[in-house]
Amino acid sequence: MTAVSRLGLGGSKFGSFANPAPAADSERLVRTALDLGVTLLDTASIYGQGDSERIIGRAIAGRRDAAFVVTKGGQTFSAKYRLLRTAKPLIRAVLARRGGAGNAVTAQRADAISADWRPRVIVASLEASLRRLRTDRVEAFLLHSPPAHVAADAELALALVAARASGKALRIGVSCDDLATLDAALDQPGYDVLELPWDVLTALGKRAETIRARGHLVLAREVVTLQPGLTPAQAVARAIAHPTVDCTVVGTGKPEHLRALAAIARGSAR
Structure with a gap:
């Protein structure tokens, strides 16, 4: 991987x-x-x-093995927006x-x-993502901001475990919006990836010990918008330095910004 x-x-x-x-x-x-x-x-x-x-x-064509692709499913657009x-x-x-x-x-x-969390629909969403990505697998497939009761759904978790066993998703997990959803995700032993906004990461408490002990891959998101008192560079550096975070996800459309942030990440390598 x-x-x-x-x-x-x-x-x-x-x-x-x-x-x-x-x-x-x-x-x-x-x-x-x-x-x-x-x-x-x-x-x-x-x-x-x-x-x-x-x-x-299209961008990773010919370089597929250089990319760790994370995608998410569960949310859908209306027919009007699809049109x-x-x-x-x-x-x-x-x-x-x-x-x-x-x-x-x-x-x-x-x-x-809207959202559709039925196991067969989630599996179909993964299949559709693979077609759009032009690949036979993703490195991680996550439930996209589900409510806590969905993250706690054992039948849904088993469907994702089966997708992992098939090799279509090498890791599986949940993109959580709040602590309740995080707690529900931690109750499902099959999940091994968590994507968490900065405000949740700073409120982990003893959950951090559980996450580290289980070896979850932790992705940080919204680290700039949720740290308004810092410059983007400072916010990203702080997130990268968080002891529970494995990767800090940033959204930028400017190559020069990406280069600057990548330099920060290289300088803080563990």
Whole structure:
């Protein structure tokens, strides 16, 4: 399995209506990340209506073994938003001329998102992600911000364990939004990856001992937005230094920012 880098590149804005950058720029950014030793690429089935995974899939073609790909499933878009994707190039061109109107589309996205946590649907989501990523496996597949009762669902956990046994997901786990969901995920022995926002990471308490003892892979997210008193560089450095964090995921569209953060990560290697 590809080694996990201390810094990871988040793909939530790849292919988004709110992101004016063309797909080719995002693909180049992913390749730049790999060149810098940033191996972990974090995406999800709903990012960019699936286009984030497509962009990453194209970018890692020919370099698949250099990437540690993390994707997530469980959240879905309405039929209307899925239809919008087919007209995305035209819509984005119109929004660009209006100057930032893409944010208005993104702001309405919450009303178009639903979730389906049935085990067969989650497994189908993984299969669809593999097709978009043009790969036969992902290094990690996570439930995407489920409520606590979903993270605690033993039948769902068993379905993901089976996916891991099949080799389609080398590791499995939960992207948690709160401590209740984290506690539920820790109650399922099959999970071995946790993606946690900064506010949850700073409230772990004795959970940190459990996480370390079980050998969970821990990804930190939202480390910049949830540390508003710090510069992005300071926020990322602080997250990388957290004793429970294995990889800090950042979202940036600028190669120069990525290079600067990658330098911080190299300087703090354990």
